[in-house]
Amino acid sequence: MRQRATQLCVALFASFALAGAASADGARIRAGQLRLNAEQTQAVAPPANTVSIGQRGRGNAGSIVQTGNGNTAGLRQFGRTNTGAITQVGSGNTACLIQAGRNLDGAIEQVGDNQTTGLLQTRWGSREIPVEVCTTATTREDVMAYAPPRPEFNPRGQRGRLRGEP
Numbered sequence: 390m391r392q393r394a395t396q397l398c399v400a401l402f403a404s405f406a407l408a409g410a411a412s413a414d415g416a417r418i419r420a421g422q423l424r425l426n427a428e429q430t431q432a433v434a435p436p437a438n439t440v441s442i443g444q445r446g447r448g449n450a451g452s453i454v455q456t457g458n459g460n461t462a463g464l465r466q467f468g469r470t471n472t473g474a475i476t477q478v479g480s481g482n483t484a485c486l487i488q489a490g491r492n493l494d495g496a497i498e499q500v501g502d503n504q505t506t507g508l509l510q511t512r513w514g515s516r517e518i519p520v521e522v523c524t525t526a527t528t529r530e531d532v533m534a535y536a537p538p539r540p541e542f543n544p545r546g547q548r549g550r551l552r553g554e555p
Contacts, residue, residue, distance in 0.1 A: 435459065435480075441523065446471070449488075457482070457502075463523030467532060468493070479504070485523035486510075489532050511536045 435458035442451050442463075448470040453462045457480040464473050464486050471488040474496040482499045485507040495510045507518040514537045526532045 438462075438477075443527075445529070449473075453477075460484075461520075463520070465523060465526065465532065467529040471495075483520045485518065485520040487518070487522065487526070487532050489529055489536065509535050513537050513539055
């Protein structure tokens with residue numbers, strides 16, 4: 390009886406060893422990479438998408454939609470009731486949208502591959518910026534270094550006259 394139990398155990402372990410050897414000849418997964426035998430090609434897992442949203446203020450709304458692989462998007466909002474959206478359809482795209490002010494509406498749409506877009510919105514207008522600003526600028530003051538200049542104040546108004554002047 391003891392001999393039969395030993396034979397069953399040996400047979401069981403042998404079947405597991407054969408199954409293990411068969412899978413060891415197949416694929417091994419390490420750090421998101423799939424390695425195959427020498428006869429097969431090497432496949433790499435697609436890079437992940439990255440999203441970052443930062444909001445300071447009240448009533449801000451932001452959305453980021455990504456379809457594809459290896460896209461990076463950052464949205465920063467400083468102020469009140471700003472609405473921002475980033476849409477990326479493709480792979481390898483990078484986008485940064487920063488809004489500093491009130492009641493600003495902005496959007497970035499990238500369709501295709503390997504596009505780079507950086508945009509800063511203020512109440513004085515919009516300006517293209519480096520996309521790295523989304524990762525380096527943490528305060529409104531940091532962002533305003535990239536802002537378009539404020540328009541000069543004209544005390545005479547649009548017509549060039551002071552009030553009460555003929």
